[in-house]
Amino acid sequence: AQSVAQPEDQVNVAEGNPLTVKCTYSVSGNPYLFWYVQYPNRGLQFLLKYITGDNLVKGSYGFEAEFNKSQTSFHLKKPSALVSDSALYFCAVREGGGGFKTIFGAGTRLFVKA
């Protein structure tokens, strides 16, 4: 069965420092991976996805993610954090083999301190 793990409930980083939000996955077949961000009392917004191709995927707002097949990871990164990046981040995996469901991780809350 497909699953997604976000091992950190919360990540704290100082503004201007690099940030990493971790995600590992388990999926049969090829993984289709996504990152979304959620601000308070709002819906999720799509940041980036990995379907195939380059292991480093670039997305919105300066975020990028690195796909590592051997470690089954898809960590979200940003070289220089902003206070406005503080939000809840979700990693998600789409079922392979023509499946329909998207499985979401439990979320990681990012706090960026000025």
Add this chain to the structure above:
Amino acid sequence: DGGITQSPKYLFRKEGQNVTLSCEQNLNHDAMYWYRQDPGQGLRLIYYSQIVNDFQKGDIAEGYSVSREKKESFPLTVTSAQKNPTAFYLCASSISGQGDYQPQHFGDGTRLSIL
């Protein structure tokens, strides 16, 4: 601008009452979804629909019902059988269903509470 509109933003339910959450999209998407979000649990799929007049149960469908009479609309009814309905409910859509790996677009949610 295209998007997904959920209403109301806040909803209160009395014991034994059914309530309906509205979800409308003008993105011309075929697939629509309902999720429930509880703190620390991520999103759990309630129902999804790949096409008009068809829908499927998700992981936590008990106590909920849906309809898909129009492409643009996918209302969710929380019935009195749902004993713990307090949650944040999110509606989403995507271009198409099976085999499509485009991201989902989300509404801004409805927060349901019990009186």
